[in-house]
Amino acid sequence: MRRRSFLAMGGATGVAVAMSQIPDARAAVAAVAHPAAAVADPAAGSANATLRGLAAKIGLRVGTAVIPQDLNTPAWTAILAEQFSVVTPGNAMKWGPVEPQQGVFDWSDADTLVSFAEAHGQLVRGHTLLWHNQLPTWLTTGVANGTISKSQLMSLLEQHIFTEVGRYKGRIWQWDVANEFFLDANPSGINPNDFWVSNLGAGIIPQAFKWAHQADPHALLFYNDYNIAGEDGTNAKSDAVYAWLRQMLDQGVPINGVGNQGHLDTQFGFSGIRMTSDLQRYGALGLKVAITEADVRTFVNNATDQVPTDNLAVFAQPYEFSQMMLAALAVPEVISFTVWGFVDADSWVPGFFTGEGYATIYDVNAQPKLAFYNLLEDLQIAAFGAPRRVHTPGAF
Numbered sequence: 147m148r149r150r151s152f153l154a155m156g157g158a159t160g161v162a163v164a165m166s167q168i169p170d171a172r173a174a175v176a177a178v179a180h181p182a183a184a185v186a187d188p189a190a191g192s193a194n195a196t197l198r199g200l201a202a203k204i205g206l207r208v209g210t211a212v213i214p215q216d217l218n219t220p221a222w223t224a225i226l227a228e229q230f231s232v233v234t235p236g237n238a239m240k241w242g243p244v245e246p247q248q249g250v251f252d253w254s255d256a257d258t259l260v261s262f263a264e265a266h267g268q269l270v271r272g273h274t275l276l277w278h279n280q281l282p283t284w285l286t287t288g289v290a291n292g293t294i295s296k297s298q299l300m301s302l303l304e305q306h307i308f309t310e311v312g313r314y315k316g317r318i319w320q321w322d323v324a325n326e327f328f329l330d331a332n333p334s335g336i337n338p339n340d341f342w343v344s345n346l347g348a349g350i351i352p353q354a355f356k357w358a359h360q361a362d363p364h365a366l367l368f369y370n371d372y373n374i375a376g377e378d379g380t381n382a383k384s385d386a387v388y389a390w391l392r393q394m395l396d397q398g399v400p401i402n403g404v405g406n407q408g409h410l411d412t413q414f415g416f417s418g419i420r421m422t423s424d425l426q427r428y429g430a431l432g433l434k435v436a437i438t439e440a441d442v443r444t445f446v447n448n449a450t451d452q453v454p455t456d457n458l459a460v461f462a463q464p465y466e467f468s469q470m471m472l473a474a475l476a477v478p479e480v481i482s483f484t485v486w487g488f489v490d491a492d493s494w495v496p497g498f499f500t501g502e503g504y505a506t507i508y509d510v511n512a513q514p515k516l517a518f519y520n521l522l523e524d525l526q527i528a529a530f531g532a533p534r535r536v537h538t539p540g541a542f
């Protein structure tokens with residue numbers, strides 16, 4: 147009954163209405179309602195602290211996934227330019243979009259996003275070269291019906307990597323070379339049924355890193371996956387990825403970094419402490435580390451308004467974002483913290499997770515949410531420390 151009336155109150159006014167039902171939530175928002183005052187940048191003397199500006203003070207890049215639509219919506223483009231210092235094409239560099247027909251390339255979206263980034267002082271994370279999803283249909287069909295042999299598949303992949311990495315040579319900071327190869331199981335391990343592994347064997351993964359390194363020796367090459375910083379509860383997936391990375395490094399495979407996607411859901415448990423120690427041990431291997439696709443989803447009233455159906459989700463969602471940021475801040479090898487889209491209105495979550503949304507740091511109307519302010523506060527403390535206490539008589 148309570149939940150039903152809460153939902154009924156939602157609608158167009160969204161979180162503002164939902165929050166007014168919760169006195170504590172209103173107080174929490176009021177406390178951060180003047181972010182500029184709360185997180186003024188003393189060094190720059192500016193009242194307009196931004197995620198990218200604060201992060202720059204400690205050499206961290208804050209990023210977002212971008213889709214072409216972001217550049218067609220002026221309010222979104224302004225946020226994109228102002229708040230972020232690294233961007234990841236959300237889809238535009240995947241094999242399906244870039245080579246829709248064999249030998250027919252479409253680089254238009256990728257080129258547009260890379261040019262936008264360069265014009266706004268942003269670096270680019272290339273995403274992704276070797277993945278089982280969003281492959282061209284001609285490729286998967288050809289493999290399935292036998293018109294593409296295994297050795298042809300191997301040389302098509304080699305060609306794909308040299309073509310794409312070569313095209314953007316010198317313009318990509320980090321490449322997600324390989325994406326999502328490990329099983330969600332305990333124990334975990336490389337998925338034998340993965341498209342690439344089942345066709346070409348697990349050795350195709352290090353081979354892809356070698357090709358990418360030849361094509362652009364200066365790009366940082368990443369292995370990227372989800373739930374590899376303890377999000378599975380058992381840490382099994384992290385253990386498996388850690389062991390594999392160590393083995394690859396021992397064999398001299400040119401892997402420079404590991405990306406933890408950071409797709410969280412408030413319905414599951416999550417330990418920021420565990421995340422910190424997992425990121426630390428990746429760093430101790432000599433790898434760079436990145437949070438590559440952070441978002442925190444929760445159940446919502448509908449995909450348009452995305453009002454959380456549980457009052458406490460309004461707190462759990464920013465808490466989990468902040469925990470991820472604190473884990474990233476604690477580990478000096480973490481060089482970037484990327485959110486997977488910044489506006490709820492263009493998040494992938496409602497389309498992929500039935501009944502869920504509210505996953506980003508700006509609401510459906512592109513207004514900053516608690517999660518945005520919490521990240522800003524975390525970065526403020528990271529950049530400048532807490533301000534020294536005021537002097538009081540009698541204290542020493």
Ligand code: XIL
Pocket residue numbers: 236237325407439494
């Ligand atoms: C998602 C995109 O955001 C969607 O637009 C697309 O339809 C499917 O892929 N892990 C990844 C990303 O590595 O590439 C995925 O991006 C989200 C999960």
